[in-house]
Amino acid sequence: MRMRQDPHPWQELEQARWLVRLQADAPTTANATVSAQLLDAAVLTQAPGRLERARAADGALRLTSCRVLRNLPAADQLAGLALATHLFPGHIKGAIEAERLGHVCALTPDVLATALDRLVAAEAADWWSYDAGSEDITWALGPTLASQHASVAIL
Structure with missing residues (x-):
C-alpha cells in the first residue's frame, strides 16, 4: 500500500x-x-483466484452495460450494481443499511438519494425507500435490470 x-x-x-x-x-x-x-x-x-475475479468482473460489466444503466453516470451505475448484488436470495427486492450502501458506492447520503431517484427514473429500480427507524434502504429492481441480473449467475 x-x-x-x-x-x-x-x-x-x-x-x-x-x-x-x-x-x-x-x-x-x-x-x-x-x-x-x-x-x-x-x-x-479472502484470496479469490483469477477465474473468480474474472467472473465477478464479467458479471459487473454485464449488469452495468444493461440498457437501463448504460447511459447513467458512473456513480449511478455503481449504485445500480450495488442494489443488484444486495438482493434477498431468489428475489428482486433487497435491503441494506443506508450507511453501508453509501460506503459501498462512496456517496454521501444526499448524493445517494439522488442516484437512487435517477435509478427509478431510468427504470433500473421500481422503487426505493428509507426507513428512519432501522436506517435501512429497501428497493425492488426494475424488470429489465432484474432480467439481466437473473442471467448473470455469479452475482
Whole structure:
C-alpha cells in the first residue's frame, strides 16, 4: 500500500483493529517502508483466484452495460450494481443499511438519494425507500435490470 509517511491512514487502520504497525529497525526516512501485521484472519483467507475475479468482473460489466444503466453516470451505475448484488436470495427486492450502501458506492447520503431517484427514473429500480427507524434502504429492481441480473449467475 502506498500511504507514504502520512500517519493518519495508519492510525485509522490501527484504531479499527485491522493491523498493527511493526517497529522499524532503521530511522524513518522519506523512502522508508512501513511494516504491518494484518489482524483480521478473514482478510488473509479472502484470496479469490483469477477465474473468480474474472467472473465477478464479467458479471459487473454485464449488469452495468444493461440498457437501463448504460447511459447513467458512473456513480449511478455503481449504485445500480450495488442494489443488484444486495438482493434477498431468489428475489428482486433487497435491503441494506443506508450507511453501508453509501460506503459501498462512496456517496454521501444526499448524493445517494439522488442516484437512487435517477435509478427509478431510468427504470433500473421500481422503487426505493428509507426507513428512519432501522436506517435501512429497501428497493425492488426494475424488470429489465432484474432480467439481466437473473442471467448473470455469479452475482
